[in-house]
Amino acid sequence: MSPPELDRQPLLEGERYLLRPLTADDWSALYAVASDPAVWEQHPMTDRWRADVFRAFFEDALAKGGALAIIDKRDGAIIGSSRFQALKSAEDDEEEQSSVEIGWTFLSPRYWGKGANREVKRLMVGHALQSVERVDFxxxxxxxxxxIALEKIGAQQTRRTELSKHQGKRVLHLVYAITREDFTNGPLSQGLE
Incomplete structure (x- = not known):
């Protein structure tokens, strides 16, 4: 029996955070988080805090599907977003593993270093690995x-890199991965029943 097809816009609930499909109505609340330049200071697109640049990012997220709003269950506030993208079947992938990319993740700085990223990634990776063999970042x-955040959750840097361009400059991206085995034996499995 083959694994179920990956639902790229699930409702995922953890102890402190809820992930739900991003909607057009989330613009104001999500931009309130994204408008802080600190969120993007190490990102290749350091200007994503600008409304026009973030609007393109937001519209792309809605158009491609797979985008999730991250909600703090204590007060119902949107604190960030993440996405499931680049879903590949084993036949499509040169490494002959089915995979999905998790990325475009950002959180309000007040949630940095407090376990939010870990819980969000545990929910997303656990969900994805029910349908695919590997999650890429x-x-x-x-x-x-x-x-550093990826390494803390057990992601391993692969030998793959990708080049893209932003504002006429070449940007090198490193690819990290978590397989089913990595997840089962790694730091994200702690606390699972």
Whole structure:
């Protein structure tokens, strides 16, 4: 029996956070988080705090599907967003594993270092690995905050890199991955029943 098809816009609930599909009505609340330049200071697109730049990011998220709003269950506030993208079947992938990319994640700085990213990633990775064999993460080479966060949740840097361009400059992205085995034996499995 093959695994179920990945639902890229699930409702996922953890102890402190709820993830639900992003909607057009979330613009104001999400931009209130994204408008802080500190959120993007290590990201390759450091200007994403600007309304026009974030509007393009937001509209792309809605158009492609897979985008989730991250909600603090204590007060119902949107504190950030993440996405499931680049879903590949084993036939599509040169490594012959089905995979999905989790990325475009950002959180309000007041949630940094307090376990929010860990819980969000545990929910998303656990959900994805019910349907795919591997979860990939693409992160800008100079984005140390995200790279360290990925390593803390057990993601392993692969040998794959990707180049893109932003504002005429080449941007190197490193690819990290978590497989089903990594998840089962890694730090994200702690606290699972």
């Amino acid at each position: 693409r992160v800008g080479e100079a984005n140390w905050r995200s790279r």
